Amino acid sequence: xxSPLLSxxxxxxxxxxxxxxxxxxxxxxxxxxxxxxxxxxGPSGSGxxxxxxxxxxxxxxxxxxxxxxxxxxxxxxxAALRSRRARLQMVFQDPLAAFNPRATVARVLxxxxxxxxxxxRQERPRRIAAxxxxxxxxxxxxxxxxxxxxxxxxxxxxxxxxxxTKPSLIVFDEAVSALDLSVRGQILRLLLDLQREERIAxxxxxxxxxxxxxxxxxxxxxxxxxxxxxxxxRAVIDxxxxxxxxxxxxxxxxxxxxxx
Amino acid sequence: MNPLRxxxxxxxxxxxxxxxxxxxxxxxxxxxxxPGDPQAIAGPALLPPFKDWSLPLxxxxxxxxxxxxxxxxxxxxxAVGIAAAAAALVIGAIIGTLAGFAGGLIDELLMRTTxxxxxxxxxxxxxxxxxxxxxxxxxxxxxxALGAWTGPARVARAEVLSIRERDFVAGARVxxxxxxxxxxxxxxxxxxxxxxxxxxxxxxxxxxTEAALSFLGxxxxxxxxxxxxxxxxxxxxxxxxxxxIIPGIALVLTVLGVYLAGEGVVETTAVRRSLS
Amino acid sequence: MTxxxxxxxxxxxxxxxxxxxxxxxxxxxxxxxxERxxxxGESGSGxxxxxxxxxxxxxASARVDGKIDWPGLGHTPxxxxxxxxxxxxxxxxxxxxxxxxxxxxxxxxxHLGLGWPQAYAKARTLLERVRLPDPDAALHAxxxxxxxxxxxxxxxxxxxxAGxxxxxxxxxxxxLDTIVQAEIVALVRQLVAADGMTxxxxxxxxxxxxxxxxxxxxxxxxxxxxxxxxxxIVSAPRHAYTSSLLDAHLGLDAEPLxxxxxxxx
Numbered sequence: 093x094x095s096p097l098l099s100x101x102x103x104x105x106x107x108x109x110x111x112x113x114x115x116x117x118x119x120x121x122x123x124x125x126x127x128x129x130x131x132x133x134g135p136s137g138s139g140x141x142x143x144x145x146x147x148x149x150x151x152x153x154x155x156x157x158x159x160x161x162x163x164x165x166x167x168x169x170x171a172a173l174r175s176r177r178a179r180l181q182m183v184f185q186d187p188l189a190a191f192n193p194r195a196t197v198a199r200v201l202x203x204x205x206x207x208x209x210x211x212x213r214q215e216r217p218r219r220i221a222a223x224x225x226x227x228x229x230x231x232x233x234x235x236x237x238x239x240x241x242x243x244x245x246x247x248x249x250x251x252x253x254x255x256x257t258k259p260s261l262i263v264f265d266e267a268v269s270a271l272d273l274s275v276r277g278q279i280l281r282l283l284l285d286l287q288r289e290e291r292i293a294x295x296x297x298x299x300x301x302x303x304x305x306x307x308x309x310x311x312x313x314x315x316x317x318x319x320x321x322x323x324x325x326r327a328v329i330d331x332x333x334x335x336x337x338x339x340x341x342x343x344x345x346x347x348x349x350x351x352x
Numbered sequence: 353m354n355p356l357r358x359x360x361x362x363x364x365x366x367x368x369x370x371x372x373x374x375x376x377x378x379x380x381x382x383x384x385x386x387p388g389d390p391q392a393i394a395g396p397a398l399l400p401p402f403k404d405w406s407l408p409l410x411x412x413x414x415x416x417x418x419x420x421x422x423x424x425x426x427x428x429x430x431a432v433g434i435a436a437a438a439a440a441l442v443i444g445a446i447i448g449t450l451a452g453f454a455g456g457l458i459d460e461l462l463m464r465t466t467x468x469x470x471x472x473x474x475x476x477x478x479x480x481x482x483x484x485x486x487x488x489x490x491x492x493x494x495x496x497a498l499g500a501w502t503g504p505a506r507v508a509r510a511e512v513l514s515i516r517e518r519d520f521v522a523g524a525r526v527x528x529x530x531x532x533x534x535x536x537x538x539x540x541x542x543x544x545x546x547x548x549x550x551x552x553x554x555x556x557x558x559x560x561t562e563a564a565l566s567f568l569g570x571x572x573x574x575x576x577x578x579x580x581x582x583x584x585x586x587x588x589x590x591x592x593x594x595x596x597i598i599p600g601i602a603l604v605l606t607v608l609g610v611y612l613a614g615e616g617v618v619e620t621t622a623v624r625r626s627l628s
Numbered sequence: 629m630t631x632x633x634x635x636x637x638x639x640x641x642x643x644x645x646x647x648x649x650x651x652x653x654x655x656x657x658x659x660x661x662x663e664r665x666x667x668x669g670e671s672g673s674g675x676x677x678x679x680x681x682x683x684x685x686x687x688a689s690a691r692v693d694g695k696i697d698w699p700g701l702g703h704t705p706x707x708x709x710x711x712x713x714x715x716x717x718x719x720x721x722x723x724x725x726x727x728x729x730x731x732x733x734x735x736x737x738x739h740l741g742l743g744w745p746q747a748y749a750k751a752r753t754l755l756e757r758v759r760l761p762d763p764d765a766a767l768h769a770x771x772x773x774x775x776x777x778x779x780x781x782x783x784x785x786x787x788x789x790a791g792x793x794x795x796x797x798x799x800x801x802x803x804l805d806t807i808v809q810a811e812i813v814a815l816v817r818q819l820v821a822a823d824g825m826t827x828x829x830x831x832x833x834x835x836x837x838x839x840x841x842x843x844x845x846x847x848x849x850x851x852x853x854x855x856x857x858x859x860x861i862v863s864a865p866r867h868a869y870t871s872s873l874l875d876a877h878l879g880l881d882a883e884p885l886x887x888x889x890x891x892x893x
Contacts, residue, residue, distance in 0.1 A: 136776065136805040150522050177528035189519040192538055204527045243671065253527070272670035272832065273876040284885050299805045302878035306885045329880055343810035345835035347877050349862055 095162060096123040097293050098147070098261055103156035105142055116142045118317040120156070124261065127291040131304040131325060133340065134314035140297045143314075144265045147295065148182055149173060161260060178208045178257035185266035187246035191238045197224070197249055198234040204256040223252040228282060244275035248282070255286060263295045268303060280307055301344050305329050313337045358620050365616020371609030379427040386420035390576050394420070398592050412584055412595050422602060424576040429606060432493055433559035439497035440554055444504025445540060445547055451505070452512030452543075453535040463509070466502045474499025478561055482570045489572045492565060496558045503554070504547050511543035545621065552614020556607045563603055578603050631658040632700035632793060632826045633682065639693040640677050640686065651677040653850045654694070661700040661793070664820060664827040666841030666858070668834050668873070674850035679798045679830045683711050700826075701793060709739040712787030712825075716799040718779035722771040728782045729755070729767030732789050739790035754785040758815060777808035781815065788819060795820060798830040813840055834873050838862045846870050 101121040106113050117139040124130045132140040145151040147158060149165070158165040161179060168176055184190035191200055201220045205211045211219045221231035227248040238246060247267065254262050264283075268276045284307065286292055298304055304311055305325055312322040313336060320334035332338045359365050382390075394407060394417040401410040401418070409418040451462040469477070478495035485491045515521065516539060524534045565571050566579030578599040585595025640652040652674040659665050669675040680686045682696060684707055698705055705711050715721040723731055732751035736742050742750060748767070755763035758781040771779055780800060787795060797816060801809040817840060820827045831837050837844050838858045845855040846869065854867045865871045 135807045145522075148522075148526055150525060174528040174530065177526060180526075182523070182526045184519045184523065186519065190523045192520045192524075192542070194541055203524070203529065207528050207530075253523075257528075273834075273873055274670065277876045277878075280885055300878070301806070301880055302882050305880060306878045306882040326884075339807050341880060343807045344880050345810075345833060345839050347835040347838060347862060347874065347879055349874065 095159070097126045097128075097161065098295070099123040099157075099159045100143075100147065101157050103143065103146055103158070104154050105139075105146055105151065106154050115317050117146065117153075120314075120317070120319055122312050122319070122322065124293045124295060126260065127287060127293055128310070129287065129294040129296055129308045131296045131298060131308035131311040132314060133298060133301060133304055133311055134320075134336065135299065135340070137316070138314040138336075139317040140299075140314055141265055142317075144182070144263045144295065144297055148180060148263060175208065178204070179259050180261050180263075181254035181257065181259040182263045182265065183247070183250045183254050183267040185270055187243060187250050187270075188239065190250055191246070193239065195238050196234070197236050197238065197241070200238065200249060200253055201234075201256055204253060208257050210257065219256075223256055224249075226255070226286075227252045228278070244271060244279065247271060247275075247279055251279075251282065251286070255290070255292070258290070259292060261293045261295065263297070265297045266299070267296075269298060269300060276303075283307065299340075301329055301340055313340065355620060359616055362616040362619045364612045365619065368609050368612030368614070368616055371605055372613055375426055375430060375606055375609060378423050379430050382420075382423040382427050386417070386423055390420040390424040391416055398588065400592070401594055401598075409598060410592075410594060412581075412592075413588060418581075418595065418598060421576045421581055422578075422599065425578040425581060425599060426602070426606075428489070428572070428575050428577045429559050429562060429603070432489065432496070432562040433555045433606075433610075435493045436496035436500065436558040436562070437551055437555040439493060440500035440558075441504050441547065441551060443497065444501040444506075445508045445544065446536075447501070448505040448508025448510075448547075449512050449535050449540045449543065452509040453516055453531070453539060459509075462505075466505050469499070470502045472499075475561060475564065478565060479568070479570065482565060487565075487570050487572055489575065492562060492570075492572060495565070496561045499561075500554050500558060503550055507550060508540075508543050508547050511546055512539055515539050515542050549614075549618055549621075552610050552617070556610045556614075559603070559606055559610070630661055630700050632661040633696055633698045634658045635682070635694070635696050637694035638678075638681060638696065640674075640681055641691045641693075642687075643689055643691075648691075651690075651850050652681065655852050656694075657845060657852060657855060659794075659826060659828065662824055662826055663843060664817075664829065664841045666829040666831060666837035666844045667847060668831055668837045668844060669847035670832060670873075672849065673847040675830050675847045676798055677850075678847070679713075679796050679828060682794075682828060683707055683713050683796055685713070705794070706739075708735060708792075709790045710792050710794065712784075712790070712792040712795045714780070714783050714787050714795070714797045714800040716803055718776065718783040719771060721783055722779060722786075724771055727768050727770060728774070729769075732782070732786045735786050735789035750789065751785070754789055755782070757819065758782070758785045760785075777804055777812065780804065780808075780812055784812075784815065784819070788823065788825070791823065792825065794826045794828060796828045796830070799832065800829075801836070802832065809836070816840070834862075835877055835879065846873070 103117055103120045104115060105117040106115045120143060122130065132143060134140050142151065146153050198220055201223055202216055205216050205219055220234055224231050224233055229245060229248050233241065268279055271279060283294065287294065296308055308325040310323065311325040311328050313320045313328065313334060315336035320336045321328060321332065328337060329341060332341050393415040395411050395415050397411060397413055397415040399407055399411040402408065403410065407417050409422065412418060447462055451459040477499045481495040481498055482491055521534060521538060524538045562577065563579030566577035567583045569583065571577045571580050581599040582596045585592065589596055636656050638652055638655040639650060641648045641650050655678065667675045667678055681692065686692060701710060722728065729748060729751045732754055733747035736750040737744060737747040752763050752767055755766050760766045760778060760781050774782065801812050804812060813836065829837060829841055841858050843855065844858050844861040846853040848869055853869050861870060862874065865874060
């Protein structure tokens, strides 16, 4: 069996709060295969966002190992790490905060193409137009400022930025929870399309089990920085074993539609 | 409404702009109205103002045309004030951004250097610098900037510290951008507004420092300066007070104009923030 | 049942960038005394504007046409005394430099004419009622020392301190995680029932609204699309937009999207 796309083992991150030292993430291990969606679920403070930031090397862990595409990801630094980032992208929760407030759509998409030398200066406008079309937007959006476009459009631009460098893994940190219901459905379908065509794996962080059951293959449920349970998404949501899993399922609002 | 029109609706801003425009016109037209050396002798010595209309503001102890000196002095004051403030803002913004973004040892090093500069009175620093290096326009600009960059540096650092935690900076890192590009292309432009708000205070202070240096005889000796004119007039303060009063008024108006325009900018941006 | 308030032809326009934007258009609806009404809609639907209009909290720049009468009250309501308001973000609605006990006591002191000691005693009782662990310590805590859910409990305590007839919760649980959200919703339901309050619950989440409210009003683009009993809205929506909202809801039983037929992007 070939090694997984991403494997995380013994990941630990502690924070100092006053005199106390709190483990935000405590000995967490999981893996993601190529083209697979793994969801991280849990209440606030369970460490799911911290795990996202650790995996992306935005925060350095206190212990543990991260292997990505067969490499020791934690051993990389400087230019090597920056070039490897092309393969590991992220989409944030608040698409307005995730972009430079002064940026235009074109500049946001130009950056990854330029930084990783993917397209020459002359070629880039065409590539940007193609990216916009790929995420269901029209190319005439390119000159617009980020703050002028709608929330759903912004999140599509964020996805376009993430796929610009042809990544093998994208981390979504509550990326659909701020969106309107109708927009959310469209974005989730776009993600599934992209996954099917490009074989991109997703690490999908959400507190919403409904979204997770719609998009994830497997789920890891976290509680206070540790893994409470994990497994096939359908199986875990249908019959949670851990206390926190049961609480999450019980707390999710239900729409009891009796179809006429 | 565009920012310029909104700016001009603030009364302070309008007054400031009128004063600064007059001053700028004086500086730019100096060579046009008063070609030749303003320090050349133009008539009898100590001619009082409004007596001879070819020399409307009279002459000084050596018979130099006071009006010509005033025009050419405007040039020096504005040039030194703006150049020194610009230098201070650029140096301050760069050092503040580096300190805030890099953190750790670099931050510690840069900020303790800033402390060191801030503990020495900036005028004393300028005085010492000019007396060691020798007076010339460039040296005076450098001397003033040397004492003025610490304010912008502190403000820039504080802004950068809060901005670097924002998601878009994380986004730039995920994109694989070089740290220096993140610092200067992503963070610095967003940290600038509060730093620029300091500029009017710094320009005004720079003009005053330049005048004070010239008054003490440490200005560029080849240029007319208002501070130098006041110093010149000091010797005959009882018999010909106008020689000190006229450049003094020019200095007060200039500083007032800069402050008022700066106030206008602050008001305009404040209004815009409350609107959005 | 008598109407606590009745809204007639309510239109609210905001001036923005020289033009005028209608946030609410010709809204007429009654809220019965003691009922739980949920107003749902997506962003830009005007649901929050409705909440602010009812509470009299619209910015001065907004133009209001139409009227809101309060037959169930008999007088013009006073914000804070007759209407309690819980906002989405408790960190923004609580004063960061005032102990939470004082913030609650202040409401009781202002509206109930209590002296400070009684107002503090009332605040302590309220903190107990919203089930904050260790209410004595919480009296003297500052907002930053509490978790998001605890802060929202404090905000609720302050909102009900003066015994209002109407409690308005504007997306009061959407910043919280699922478990805390369920706790807060249960708390609101219990408080409303115990005090006989009327509840106006503003939310984007149709499932949550259906669990809590007796009636649901669906808003879109500033207009009232339909209003009816929660059961009817969920099971037999009259309007296509309501159906599309129901279809967009992803419940625990959501089929994987990849298995659903016809998935155009």
